[in-house]
Amino acid sequence: MKLCLVLIAAVTVHGCEKEHSFRKHDRHIKRQNPNNSFPPVLDHNERILVDSFDSSSLATWSQYYSHKRNVAGESSTVPQWTANRWAKHGFTTRLDSYHVFLNYPVHQSLQLQHANGSNHYVSLEEEVLKLDETTGEPNRVPVYHGYSFSGNASAEFVYVGRGSQLDFQRLKNLGVKLEGNIALAKHGGPFRGLKVKNAQEFGMIGAVIFTDPGDDRNMTEANGFKAYPDGPARNPSSVQRGSVLFLSTYPGDPTTPGYPSKEGSSRMEKETVPDIPSIPISWIEAKPLLESLNGHGLTSQKVNRTNWIGAIPNAKYSSGPAPGVTLSLSNMMEDKTTQIWNTIGIINGTNQDEVVIVGNHHDAWMIGGAADPHSGSAIFIELSKAFGKLLKTGWKPKRTIVLASWDAEEYGLVGSTEWVEEYIPWLKDSAISYLNIDVGIAGTIPDFSATPDLHALTLSIARKVIWPHGTHRTLYDVWEEKTGEIGALGAQSDYTSFVHRGGIASIDMGTTRAPLDPIYHTHSNFDSYHWMEKFADPGFVLHKAVGQYLTLYLYHLADDAMLPLEPANYGPEMRAYFEELELTVASANAEAAVDIVPLKNAISAFEDAAQHFNTMRDSAVKSNSSVALKELNRKARDFGRGFISQGGLPGRPFYQHLIFAPGIDTGYAPVTFPGITEAVVAGNLTLATEFVEKTAEAVLAAARVLNT
Numbered sequence: 001m002k003l004c005l006v007l008i009a010a011v012t013v014h015g016c017e018k019e020h021s022f023r024k025h026d027r028h029i030k031r032q033n034p035n036n037s038f039p040p041v042l043d044h045n046e047r048i049l050v051d052s053f054d055s056s057s058l059a060t061w062s063q064y065y066s067h068k069r070n071v072a073g074e075s076s077t078v079p080q081w082t083a084n085r086w087a088k089h090g091f092t093t094r095l096d097s098y099h100v101f102l103n104y105p106v107h108q109s110l111q112l113q114h115a116n117g118s119n120h121y122v123s124l125e126e127e128v129l130k131l132d133e134t135t136g137e138p139n140r141v142p143v144y145h146g147y148s149f150s151g152n153a154s155a156e157f158v159y160v161g162r163g164s165q166l167d168f169q170r171l172k173n174l175g176v177k178l179e180g181n182i183a184l185a186k187h188g189g190p191f192r193g194l195k196v197k198n199a200q201e202f203g204m205i206g207a208v209i210f211t212d213p214g215d216d217r218n219m220t221e222a223n224g225f226k227a228y229p230d231g232p233a234r235n236p237s238s239v240q241r242g243s244v245l246f247l248s249t250y251p252g253d254p255t256t257p258g259y260p261s262k263e264g265s266s267r268m269e270k271e272t273v274p275d276i277p278s279i280p281i282s283w284i285e286a287k288p289l290l291e292s293l294n295g296h297g298l299t300s301q302k303v304n305r306t307n308w309i310g311a312i313p314n315a316k317y318s319s320g321p322a323p324g325v326t327l328s329l330s331n332m333m334e335d336k337t338t339q340i341w342n343t344i345g346i347i348n349g350t351n352q353d354e355v356v357i358v359g360n361h362h363d364a365w366m367i368g369g370a371a372d373p374h375s376g377s378a379i380f381i382e383l384s385k386a387f388g389k390l391l392k393t394g395w396k397p398k399r400t401i402v403l404a405s406w407d408a409e410e411y412g413l414v415g416s417t418e419w420v421e422e423y424i425p426w427l428k429d430s431a432i433s434y435l436n437i438d439v440g441i442a443g444t445i446p447d448f449s450a451t452p453d454l455h456a457l458t459l460s461i462a463r464k465v466i467w468p469h470g471t472h473r474t475l476y477d478v479w480e481e482k483t484g485e486i487g488a489l490g491a492q493s494d495y496t497s498f499v500h501r502g503g504i505a506s507i508d509m510g511t512t513r514a515p516l517d518p519i520y521h522t523h524s525n526f527d528s529y530h531w532m533e534k535f536a537d538p539g540f541v542l543h544k545a546v547g548q549y550l551t552l553y554l555y556h557l558a559d560d561a562m563l564p565l566e567p568a569n570y571g572p573e574m575r576a577y578f579e580e581l582e583l584t585v586a587s588a589n590a591e592a593a594v595d596i597v598p599l600k601n602a603i604s605a606f607e608d609a610a611q612h613f614n615t616m617r618d619s620a621v622k623s624n625s626s627v628a629l630k631e632l633n634r635k636a637r638d639f640g641r642g643f644i645s646q647g648g649l650p651g652r653p654f655y656q657h658l659i660f661a662p663g664i665d666t667g668y669a670p671v672t673f674p675g676i677t678e679a680v681v682a683g684n685l686t687l688a689t690e691f692v693e694k695t696a697e698a699v700l701a702a703a704r705v706l707n708t
């Protein structure tokens with residue numbers, strides 16, 4: 001809903017179908033003198049960590065993980081194997097288990113019936129490839145939506161674009177009959193669960209979501225590239241599985257909002273899962289469906305919505321419905337309350353009240369997952385090995401390191417959310433940072449989203465890592481050339497609860513596709529070991545660089561005498577968010593009704609406090625006072641808790657960070673000053689004013705931590 005008001009630039013699809021709204025955040029970072037010495041100069045411990053990384057080991061770990069079926073909650077085999085590996089390198093490990101609601105596919109089918117009565121069965125199978133062995137596993141995972149509703153629907157259908165609230169509203173305003181019909185939506189834009197939620201709210205009785213090659217940018221068969229496995233373009237049969245949880249309301253187990261799901265925990269009525277059935281399909285299977293709508297209902301020109309038209313040959317992207325042309329959708333799921341397992345590995349630091357957590361998930365939608373999540377899983381084994389080498393030299397970190405391999409991320413960040421809900425008091429007292437890697441390798445562009453206090457570290461570590469492609473380039477050089485931006489955090493992966501419940505400094509890191517990089521088949525059987533080895537990262541050299549980056553990042557947070565967090569960088573970031581808010585308020589003609597000056601004043605007060613903090617810290621460093629430094633480190637750790645408001649955002653008490661949140665109708669992508677912005681956009685100016693006060697108070701609370 002914010003899309004129409006502020007600059008949300010290039011939307012790319014990657015990660016667990018991550019949708020980044022890149023902003024030019026980088027312009028706010030105070031760049032230190034760029035030090036372009038090449039190769040980067042590393043100290044003794046950094047050298048041990050970096051040299052420990054080995055591409056052939058990474059390939060071995062990737063091969064192990066990508067050949068196991070490990071759908072959320074199915075087995076403790078993979079998490080236990082991970083624990084054993086970490087333990088070998090000196091981590092104290094355990095499995096933290098929860099009992100959560102999940103569901104699994106029993107029967108899925110889809111049928112198109114033409115007006116003349118003839119039937120067309122839509123295939124829900126991805127192609128089995130001789131060259132890619134895991135695509136043909138007898139126990140391969142069917143295509144389905146996690147947390148989808150069990151039921152049948154049969155009706156005429158309407159193409160609804162990306163399925164945002166505005167898409168549905170536009171169709172309704174133009175008189176297209178939505179009620180009682182089935183929605184046909186394409187991927188991109190809102191998180192898929194919100195497409196289903198919107199369809200449901202507009203009275204529709206089922207949803208079919210397809211992949212569109214129009215979102216593949218330049219890497220298409222139409223541009224002359226061969227399709228996987230013969231080339232890097234999309235295999236036309238690829239289907240994107242995924243969760244349809246209402247993620248922007250709250251993540252985690254839908255039956256235990258706000259508290260951990262232990263065996264015997266009381267369970268609530270589910271509010272965050274759909275009550276209409278849905279199913280995902282490939283573009284090649286969507287083609288006859290769209291074709292049958294050609295010339296019926298509204299033309300795409302008449303609908304006139306951005307991103308409405310895709311690139312499926314012969315499809316005109318008319319809205320429909322076409323009289324007498326129907327879909328019969330059947331989606332039968334088995335509901336279960338079942339065990340999940342998070343692998344936890346710990347190295348105690350000397351300061352027990354300072355903890356750095358590093359996480360990745362281990363559940364995957366298919367036998368495969370070489371990118372999502374196992375590029376991260378493989379890197380974690382090498383990371384544990386690198387720290388094991390350092391431990392053998394007698395090193396002990398100043399701060400406690402916690403490694404986490406989460407279960408059930410794919411269903412809606414379930415393993416990490418339940419864990420944070422269990423440990424929130426301890427985390428709020430002691431967590432320095434949370435570092436996340438999920439889709440570590442899906443392309444050739446380094447990709448970061450982070451809270452502002454981590455931006456400086458994000459860039460300084462990037463200068464320490466050699467990029468494997470090109471010559472004499474660091475990861476920083478490639479990042480600066482290709483993006484030069486650090487995103488804000490929405491709800492794309494397991495950092496969500498740490499940021500939005502805990503107010504904990506966090507980063508999500510990985511790589512994303514350049515326009516001509518091989519297609520990353522999100523949540524499809526083709527996200528496989530074979531694809532990774534042949535197309536995405538031959539030689540596992542990118543795995544190595546990204547792993548070295550994460551390892552050095554963790555090392556500095558865990559061991560630098562002065563915590564490498566920069567609270568002051570929230571200042572310019574919040575100023576930029578404030579300018580966007582001014583535009584939002586102006587375009588809603590709400591300047592008279594909503595006075596945002598108190599927020600502006602609070603940002604100024606924060607900047608003063610951050611400057612004071614920096615002065616104190618400089619002098620503590622100069623005088624080498626470990627007592628003063630300890631106190632200043634505590635402030636750097638704690639100030640972010642100020643941004644958390646106990647009541648949370650309107651209608652969604654889980655999301656408590658008042659500086660950013662996943663957008664209510666984006667799910668993944670972030671909105672800044674969300675309490676105010678979303679109320680203004682929704683036209684509730686009383687509520688907006690209330691949130692100006694709350695947000696200003698939160699900014700002042702953060703400032704007080706730095707000041708006192």
Ligand SMILES: *[C@@H]1O[C@H](CO)[C@@H](O)[C@H](O)[C@H]1NC(C)=O
Nearest residue numbers: 033034035036037040041042
């Ligand atoms: C750049 O890094 C090298 C090696 O660490 C160091 O000797 C040099 O002083 C640095 N230069 C600047 C401008 O920071």
Ligand SMILES: *[C@@H]1O[C@H](CO)[C@@H](O)[C@H](O)[C@H]1NC(C)=O
Nearest residue numbers: 113114115116117118119292
């Ligand atoms: C029914 O209509 C469809 C779509 O127009 C067409 O492809 C098919 O050949 C027709 N079948 C018969 C039996 O006429």
Ligand SMILES: *[C@@H]1O[C@H](CO)[C@@H](O)[C@H](O)[C@H]1NC(C)=O
Nearest residue numbers: 107109151152329330331332
């Ligand atoms: C739903 O449809 C499937 C397949 O068409 C059928 O087997 C099943 O009995 C139906 N279930 C209900 C509850 O109608």
Ligand SMILES: *[C@@H]1O[C@H](CO)[C@@H](O)[C@H](O)[C@H]1NC(C)=O
Nearest residue numbers: 217218219223514515516517
């Ligand atoms: C991708 O396609 C666009 C539009 O056709 C073109 O302008 C651009 O140069 C292409 N980019 C690359 C890297 O080929």
Ligand SMILES: *[C@@H]1O[C@H](CO)[C@@H](O)[C@H](O)[C@H]1NC(C)=O
Nearest residue numbers: 004300301302303304305306
């Ligand atoms: C489409 O919408 C844009 C703005 O949203 C408007 O400027 C343009 O005139 C519209 N085009 C048509 C053909 O209605």
Ligand SMILES: *[C@@H]1O[C@H](CO)[C@@H](O)[C@H](O)[C@H]1NC(C)=O
Nearest residue numbers: 091092346347348349352400
């Ligand atoms: C780490 O510290 C915790 C908390 O003090 C303690 O219970 C645990 O035994 C320690 N683990 C090791 C391996 O020293």
Ligand SMILES: *[C@@H]1O[C@H](CO)[C@@H](O)[C@H](O)[C@H]1NC(C)=O
Nearest residue numbers: 561621622623624625626627
């Ligand atoms: C700073 O203090 C620490 C102990 O607190 C000591 O190990 C270190 O040598 C001191 N550094 C300098 C430059 O004096």
Ligand SMILES: *[C@@H]1O[C@H](CO)[C@@H](O)[C@H](O)[C@H]1NC(C)=O
Nearest residue numbers: 650651683684685686687688
């Ligand atoms: C505005 O928000 C307040 C607080 O949530 C609510 O009580 C009120 O009903 C809302 N007003 C409108 C017009 O939606």
Ligand SMILES: [Zn+2]
Nearest residue numbers: 016372373438
């Ligand atoms: Zn993932």
